Amino acid sequence: MDIVHHRFRDLNTIIDHVHGLFDRWNAENRFPPAFPENARYLLRQVVHEWIANLVQHADFHDREPEIHIDIQPNGRNVHCVIEDNSDGFDLNTNLRIREAMLEKLPERGMGLLMMERCTEDLVYYRAHNGHFRLEFSVSADKDPWMDIPF
Amino acid sequence: MNVSTMNFSVEPCTQETVIIRVGKALDFRNAAEFKTVCQEQVRSGVRNFILDFTDTGILDSTGLGSIFSLYRQVSPLEGQVVFASVSRPVQVVVQLTRTYKVFRQFPTVEAAREAVL
Numbered sequence: 001m002d003i004v005h006h007r008f009r010d011l012n013t014i015i016d017h018v019h020g021l022f023d024r025w026n027a028e029n030r031f032p033p034a035f036p037e038n039a040r041y042l043l044r045q046v047v048h049e050w051i052a053n054l055v056q057h058a059d060f061h062d063r064e065p066e067i068h069i070d071i072q073p074n075g076r077n078v079h080c081v082i083e084d085n086s087d088g089f090d091l092n093t094n095l096r097i098r099e100a101m102l103e104k105l106p107e108r109g110m111g112l113l114m115m116e117r118c119t120e121d122l123v124y125y126r127a128h129n130g131h132f133r134l135e136f137s138v139s140a141d142k143d144p145w146m147d148i149p150f
Numbered sequence: 151m152n153v154s155t156m157n158f159s160v161e162p163c164t165q166e167t168v169i170i171r172v173g174k175a176l177d178f179r180n181a182a183e184f185k186t187v188c189q190e191q192v193r194s195g196v197r198n199f200i201l202d203f204t205d206t207g208i209l210d211s212t213g214l215g216s217i218f219s220l221y222r223q224v225s226p227l228e229g230q231v232v233f234a235s236v237s238r239p240v241q242v243v244v245q246l247t248r249t250y251k252v253f254r255q256f257p258t259v260e261a262a263r264e265a266v267l
Contacts (some may be wrong), residue, residue, distance in 0.1 A: 015179070019208065023168050038242055045210070045246075046178070047171055047182065052210060052212065096221075105222055106215060106218065107250075110211035110215060111210065111211035114211050114246065114247075118246065145246055145248055146246055148247055150251055
């Protein structure tokens, strides 16, 4: 699978389109065999959680939303960049707040923590073009788990 | 898949037990609807919920949170929430969150029904 790049503008349909892409890539065996099914589901989960976060919480002001997704497989790893033109936020601070506030059997606040556990080198920063960029890798060699209070 | 047009199907087993067919997705788009459906069932006396994940391709953190919410409602009433026919994508989330420690899992809806009744 070569690097793939997709651009989305409609927040109402982006989730369906993203899952449609993953379905197509799976059907066409686009992921390398070294990146197995479980890792593909984890990658899909992380992308879903981030898009859900953007759809629900991102502030685009009066700008037309623009979200770019780049996926680059590399053996047993997949590197992913998701760029958006929202106002962004401080991901690290939010992660630590959510970690500290996670209640027993939480109803909210698990999404970003789920992303952190599933990924390596997760960063969210303002790029040179003024957009914000989420970058991470998902590794087939990682067996992630979350410490949710039960 | 347009989740906003999907409804959860509820199949009564007994006065206290229902099967909920989760369908293609339980996520931020329909978790509120799932909670409403479950709350209506609890108000009408249902205590045990068998969640059928046969067709479920998406379970996100908000969807899982709505299941936790259901569990918190029925636990004090000595009710149960169990998972049946868990699809591969849902199993990945169950493993990631160690949710198998909270919700018993059964290979089929029938096996879940036998265990709960």
